[in-house]
Amino acid sequence: MKVSVDGESGEAPSADGVLPLWKHRERRARKPPLLFGSRGPGSLYRRAKSLLLLCTRDRNALSSFLRADFPEPFPAAERLRLVRRFVAATDAIRCFHTQAEMLVVAEELCRMGRRNGSGPTVVECGVAKGASSAKLSLVVSRLGGQLHLYDSFRGMPANDEKLTRLDGSEVVFFKGAFTGRIPTVTRNLQLFGRPECVTLHKGLFQETMPGGLPASIDLALLDVDLLSSTAVCVRHIYPRLRAGGVLYSQDGHLREIVELLGSEVFWRDEVGCPKPEVEGLGVRKFLRIQKPSDS
Numbered sequence: 001m002k003v004s005v006d007g008e009s010g011e012a013p014s015a016d017g018v019l020p021l022w023k024h025r026e027r028r029a030r031k032p033p034l035l036f037g038s039r040g041p042g043s044l045y046r047r048a049k050s051l052l053l054l055c056t057r058d059r060n061a062l063s064s065f066l067r068a069d070f071p072e073p074f075p076a077a078e079r080l081r082l083v084r085r086f087v088a089a090t091d092a093i094r095c096f097h098t099q100a101e102m103l104v105v106a107e108e109l110c111r112m113g114r115r116n117g118s119g120p121t122v123v124e125c126g127v128a129k130g131a132s133s134a135k136l137s138l139v140v141s142r143l144g145g146q147l148h149l150y151d152s153f154r155g156m157p158a159n160d161e162k163l164t165r166l167d168g169s170e171v172v173f174f175k176g177a178f179t180g181r182i183p184t185v186t187r188n189l190q191l192f193g194r195p196e197c198v199t200l201h202k203g204l205f206q207e208t209m210p211g212g213l214p215a216s217i218d219l220a221l222l223d224v225d226l227l228s229s230t231a232v233c234v235r236h237i238y239p240r241l242r243a244g245g246v247l248y249s250q251d252g253h254l255r256e257i258v259e260l261l262g263s264e265v266f267w268r269d270e271v272g273c274p275k276p277e278v279e280g281l282g283v284r285k286f287l288r289i290q291k292p293s294d295s
Helices: 044-055 059-067 076-092 099-112 131-142 182-192 205-212 227-240 255-261 264-271
Strands: 002-004 121-125 146-151 198-202 217-222 241-249 287-290
Touching: 044 059, 044 076, 044 099, 059 076, 059 099, 076 099, 076 131, 076 182, 099 131, 099 217, 099 241, 121 131, 121 227, 131 146, 131 182, 146 205, 182 198, 198 205, 205 227, 217 227, 227 241, 227 255, 227 264
Parallel strands: 002 198, 121 146, 121 217, 146 198, 217 241
Antiparallel strands: 241 287
16 A cells, blocks of 8 residues: 555446435434444444445445446455445544445456556545445455545534524534544555555645545545535646546535535536436435546
8 A cells, every 4th residue: 555645337226216315304313222332433332233234225236236236256255255344444434424325346356357458547636544445446346446535634624603403403524523534444445455556645625635536536536525625625636537437526515515516606616517317416425427428
């Protein structure tokens, strides 16, 4: 693993019927269940809950991944082993995604396969403790690709943004939230992923991206929460996304980000292209943007 301080086949996976629509959930104080004790990573409760969610909330994404046709052989037993490793990472690491979201990305990457003999180049922005990074690295390594992780590794930067969820409730992301230091991320990659295909880029996005992004990107995954961070990432990543490449955002539940990604002016004046289709905009947390093949 390195640390830096500064071919398509088949139809793309559809979120329809695979990922649920975003909906408001009441936030209430949690109490540890007497039967399972602690709810934290590594607990019996966490292991039982992740299996329950895999069989209920995430079952459509699981079924789609297990049944999909890929350009390269991917036996059912190997797919199940990959899912088992996803679950192991979920059980052990604090996660900020659903298993369904990562299975959709895994399926997307496997459908891409290798292009001209080379594996995919993948970018993830917003790493937290490295749970999604570990899962991504398993898929990217299998395809012979490279995974680039961008984060300050110090949590959320200082900001004065007050954002609004789709249901109208407000949310503030405080400085230092979602912190995952490099030693923690590295350890999680070693235990649950494939660190040999990973490069870490430490710093704020506006510092590391202008001269530190790969020239051509096949897939990007954004989980950055802030409006300003989303704008910076899209501005720098989308022009480097190859024709047919895909950008995912996990922040589609925030109105300000929905408005940004739905803005013709933003795409024209700041990204330098016509606004592409944004799948799930305004109705899903997990958004998908595919760069037109004629770009």
